[in-house]
Amino acid sequence: MSLLRGFAGVFLVAVAGGLAVGAVYGSKDGLLMGVFLLAGGLLVVTAVHLLARGRHAAGSLDRQFAAGVCVSVGLVVLAVLCVALLMFISAHDAYTMGVLLVAAGVLIAYSVRVLAGGVMTDIEMVRDGLRAVGDGRRDLVLRTGGRDELAQLADSANLMTAQLAASEAERDAAEGARRDLVAAVSHDLRTPLTSLRLLVDAIEDDVVDPADRRRYLEQMSFHLRSLSGLIDDLFELSRIEAGDIEWSMQQVRLDELVEESVEAMRAQAVAKRIRVATHVPDGLATPRANPEKLQRVLFNLIQNAIRHTPA
Numbered sequence: 001m002s003l004l005r006g007f008a009g010v011f012l013v014a015v016a017g018g019l020a021v022g023a024v025y026g027s028k029d030g031l032l033m034g035v036f037l038l039a040g041g042l043l044v045v046t047a048v049h050l051l052a053r054g055r056h057a058a059g060s061l062d063r064q065f066a067a068g069v070c071v072s073v074g075l076v077v078l079a080v081l082c083v084a085l086l087m088f089i090s091a092h093d094a095y096t097m098g099v100l101l102v103a104a105g106v107l108i109a110y111s112v113r114v115l116a117g118g119v120m121t122d123i124e125m126v127r128d129g130l131r132a133v134g135d136g137r138r139d140l141v142l143r144t145g146g147r148d149e150l151a152q153l154a155d156s157a158n159l160m161t162a163q164l165a166a167s168e169a170e171r172d173a174a175e176g177a178r179r180d181l182v183a184a185v186s187h188d189l190r191t192p193l194t195s196l197r198l199l200v201d202a203i204e205d206d207v208v209d210p211a212d213r214r215r216y217l218e219q220m221s222f223h224l225r226s227l228s229g230l231i232d233d234l235f236e237l238s239r240i241e242a243g244d245i246e247w248s249m250q251q252v253r254l255d256e257l258v259e260e261s262v263e264a265m266r267a268q269a270v271a272k273r274i275r276v277a278t279h280v281p282d283g284l285a286t287p288r289a290n291p292e293k294l295q296r297v298l299f300n301l302i303q304n305a306i307r308h309t310p311a
């Protein structure tokens with residue numbers, strides 16, 4: 001509330017008080033009461049607004065509440081005592097009224113202190129919880145036990161923590177998928193590179209007849225396509241980080257895929273003097289799969305078999 005609104009409120013209270021007293025005891029007493037109420041009210045409102053502007057110097061909210069209550073109650077007690085003395089009340093009555101006002105002020109300060117203590121407890125709980133979230137905790141749930149604005153703040157903090165945990169889980173999953181893809185591609189690059197090296201060596205050494213040369217060239221072309229597919233997989237990293245991973249699925253002829261894979265690995269088998277052959281039963285079902293990824297699995301199986309089979 002602005003200072004001008006506070007002054008306006010004091011003026012309305014002074015006018016209302018003066019009219020109420022004037023209606024019972026006459027216009028003179030009503031005017032005097034209005035002046036006293038206006039003077040005391042302006043003093044209290046001014047002091048409270050000055051305290052509000054400099055409240056940060058008090059430090060914690062607990063101290064700010066205490067300072068505000070003490071100043072407000074003290075000024076009210078002082079204003080009432082001044083009014084009582086100016087109205088020529090006896091010393092006995094003024095002293096008694098002062099004691100009653102001080103006692104009332106103490107009770108008011110205690111009541112405000114108790115109420116503010118609950119608010120401060122909730123504020124400290126939210127503060128400590130947010131610090132814990134900043135330190136890495138994601139399982140923390142803030143509960144104030146109320147339905148006020150602090151409870152809404154705690155609910156918002158809980159929602160933020162849950163969203164942050166979900167975002168970090170997605171990031172970790174994408175990072176794990178990226179590492180797995182890089183490791184898989186790095187491993188699978190060895191198969192076509194090894195076959196290409198053996199095929200190129202055989203052609204350079206001129207140890208194959210024209211018919212085998214043509215077959216070797218076809219196998220080299222096949223392995224180059226495999227390399228191209230692996231390189232394309234590396235470009236999927238950006239899609240993985242965006243969480244957009246889709247593989248093209250189609251009906252796969254397993255007999256053709258197995259024969260093609262074995263033929264592509266034949267150069268490695270020949271280099272180790274190992275005979276490879278295919279035996280595919282008739283009438284196999286055609287599963288729906290990604291042919292490139294399925295063929296990569298076959299390459300790894302065949303390569304492991306060649307590597308661990310004695311010549």
